[in-house]
Structure formats: structure tokens, C-alpha cells
Amino acid sequence: MQRGLTGHYVPSIAGGISCQAFVPLALPPSPALMIDSKLQKRINEANRALGRLDAISMLLPDTNLFLYSYVRKEAVMSSQIEGTQSSLTDLMLFEMAGLPGVPMDDVQEVSCYVKALSLGVQRINEGYPIAYRLLTEMHQALMTSGRGISRGPGEFRENQVWIGGHRADEAAFVPPPRHILRDCWSDLEKFINDQPEATDPLVKAALVHAQFETIHPFMDGNGRLGRLLIPLILVEAKVLKQPLLYLSVFFKKHRHIYYECLQQTRMTGDWEAWLLFFVDAVAATATQAVEMAQALNQLHAQNKQLLSTLGRLSGSANQVLDALFDSPILNIATLVARTGLTAATTGKVLASLVDDLQLVTEITGQKRGRIYAYKKYLDILNKD
Structure with a gap:
């Protein structure tokens, strides 16, 4: 009309x-x-x-x-x-x-x-x-x-x-x-x-x-x-x-x-x-x-399964991944504060998530003040 x-x-x-x-x-x-x-x-x-x-x-x-x-x-x-x-x-x-x-x-x-x-x-x-x-x-x-x-x-x-x-x-x-x-x-x-x-x-x-x-x-x-x-x-x-x-x-x-x-x-x-x-x-x-939401839920479940391959680090890796699912860009200091893990353990987990499982990417290219991104999570969010 x-x-x-x-x-x-x-x-x-x-x-x-x-x-x-x-x-x-x-x-x-x-x-x-x-x-x-x-x-x-x-x-x-x-x-x-x-x-x-x-x-x-x-x-x-x-x-x-x-x-x-x-x-x-x-x-x-x-x-x-x-x-x-x-x-x-x-x-x-x-x-x-x-x-x-x-x-x-x-x-x-x-x-x-x-x-x-x-x-x-x-x-x-x-x-x-x-x-x-x-x-x-x-x-x-x-x-x-x-x-x-x-x-x-x-x-x-x-x-x-x-x-x-x-x-x-x-x-x-x-x-x-x-x-x-x-x-x-x-x-x-x-x-x-x-x-x-x-x-x-x-x-x-x-x-x-x-x-x-x-x-x-x-x-x-x-x-x-x-x-x-x-x-x-x-x-x-x-x-x-x-x-x-x-x-x-x-x-x-x-x-x-x-x-x-x-x-x-x-x-x-x-x-x-x-x-x-x-x-x-x-x-x-x-x-x-x-x-x-369905894609993120599926990603969360699939990635949780992958963590079981990390042996003794798997429990700590679950805590780190949960923190990244909460905020998909974090540094080691923030991860330590959110998970209660030591900086050394957090560093080992991140090394496995980056190099072994390729779930996480380091985005600064620096040796100090490194920042890590949960890339697949961000890819889902950035769609469209």
C-alpha cells in the first residue's frame, strides 16, 4: 500500500x-x-x-x-x-x-x-x-x-x-x-x-x-x-x-x-x-x-577429542582450549590467569596446540609478548 x-x-x-x-x-x-x-x-x-x-x-x-x-x-x-x-x-x-x-x-x-x-x-x-x-x-x-x-x-x-x-x-x-x-x-x-x-x-x-x-x-x-x-x-x-x-x-x-x-x-x-x-x-x-552456533559446537567437540592424543598434557590442554573458546585471542599471561596453570605448562600446551595439532596460531611472529589465536573458531565467526 x-x-x-x-x-x-x-x-x-x-x-x-x-x-x-x-x-x-x-x-x-x-x-x-x-x-x-x-x-x-x-x-x-x-x-x-x-x-x-x-x-x-x-x-x-x-x-x-x-x-x-x-x-x-x-x-x-x-x-x-x-x-x-x-x-x-x-x-x-x-x-x-x-x-x-x-x-x-x-x-x-x-x-x-x-x-x-x-x-x-x-x-x-x-x-x-x-x-x-x-x-x-x-x-x-x-x-x-x-x-x-x-x-x-x-x-x-x-x-x-x-x-x-x-x-x-x-x-x-x-x-x-x-x-x-x-x-x-x-x-x-x-x-x-x-x-x-x-x-x-x-x-x-x-x-x-x-x-x-x-x-x-x-x-x-x-x-x-x-x-x-x-x-x-x-x-x-x-x-x-x-x-x-x-x-x-x-x-x-x-x-x-x-x-x-x-x-x-x-x-x-x-x-x-x-x-x-x-x-x-x-x-x-x-x-x-x-x-x-552449530559449527562452533561441532568444532568444540572435535577439538576436545583431539586433545586426548596429548597424553599427560591433555588435562591442561582442555583448560587452555576452554579459555580460548571463551576468548579466541589470548596471550600466555592471560591464559595463566584464567586457567591457574603455570606459565611453563601453558607454554608447553600452546606449543602442542600450534605445532602438533595445529589448532592455534601465534599471530605476532615475535619471541616475546606472543599472542595466540584460535584460528578455526575465528574463521567460523568471520564467515560472511
């Missing part, structure tokens, strides 16, 4: 240039969403995929170990959409107090994404609603180091911004001016919290993400925060027990369709096309996450 323009324009000034800023209508869409048999089928497929994803804890010896690495993969991908060059290896090196191979600002931004998500899930579990306080706390966590520190952490923007184009009057899109932001967010906050009526959580996550991108309430970090809202809405609604749905890889792969669908929600009111794209993203991403 095409509804026409889903908002109105107001005059504004950006960079000293007059422009027309877009103020969206409040959700839900009007007329109501037209969910035909095609869209309903795809929604059902996405919900089934979410159900399988929620049952992922049945597949893994420890869901938190998968969550640790999977969240970091999402942080890297979401930040790459915004232009950072940090990789998963860079992030894990940084967290281990190593030296990443990219500018420190890049990896700090990715690390802050992890902190923002962790804070959001913690607050949801404490009973906080998804409201202004939670939103600004997460934004502050997201922007407290790297380049974001000068971009108004935890505060709605005070300036007019625009998206695309080198000047506001030629921009692809100009979000609402600052004096209307709080009203726009207030309307969206009510919709998120089922006022005046409840919305299916999957549909809600789709509509909220698009509307948040349209409002663009912060000077920076809107894309990352908008993507974080998706798993938070599903966790709050108890569709997922853990925040295991991250759409950044799908959005990055299909970025032109993603941006076009978002723009059409504003210009023509085609929310149904956006919802089709969104539920396809959910179905594909949830299915890939389950496959990744």
Missing part, C-alpha cells in the same frame, strides 16, 4: 543554508499495515527462525561463550557501516590490552558498541522500559571514547543535520529540527511501550528501527543505536532470552535496498516493502546464527 508522504516539511537552517526538514507522522502507520498472504508468510518464517535462535542455548555448552564473540562480531560490522576499519581480531587485541592494527579511535568505537549493548540488556533485565533514560544512557556509553566523545554523548542534538549530499539543500534526507526532536521521540517511546495498543514485537522492531533512523535524534551514533534497538525490543518482549539477533551484516550486504526502503517509508508510506525486507533480514540472520 502506498500512503503518500508520511509526514510534513518545516523550514530549517543547516550549515548556514536554508533547507526543508522532514517531520514524520507518529506510529503506527495510517492506514494500518496491509499484511497480505505474501507478507504474512514471510513474517511467519522470520518468527520460526527467531524461535530456533532462542533455542540456541540447547545447542551450546555455554551460551555466554557464543554471545561474547557473536556480540563482538556485530559490533565490528555495525561500526564498519559507519566507516571504521576495525576487525574482530583488532577488537579482541584491544580488549586484551594488545595493540590493534588500525587507528585506536576505530577500535575504541567498536568496544564502546559492546558496552552500550551490555548496558541496554542489563537495564532491560532490571525492568527499565525502552524510554528516554535508557536511550541516552546507551548513547553515552556508545560515545564515551574515540571520535564520539566530542559528539554530544547522551544528549539530543542541538544542530540541524542532514544525510547525503555536501550541503543541506541538496541532501538525500533532512531529519526533524532540534526543537521538534523531543516530541518525535515522545511519540515513538509511546509506540515502543504499547501505548495506546500493543504491536507484534517483530513488526514493532521493524517500524521502530525505521522511525528512529528518520528522527535521527543524536549528532552521531544514530545508525548503531538504531540497530541496537532491534534486539532490545525482542528481548524486552521475551521473544529472545539473549540479544542474539544482529542485522548489520545483512544491512551492509544489501545497503542500497536498505536505504531505499527506509526512504520510501517517508516519501510514499510503503511500510509493507520495508517490513518485507526487514523480516527477510531477520529470517536470514537468525538462520545464520543458528548455523554458526
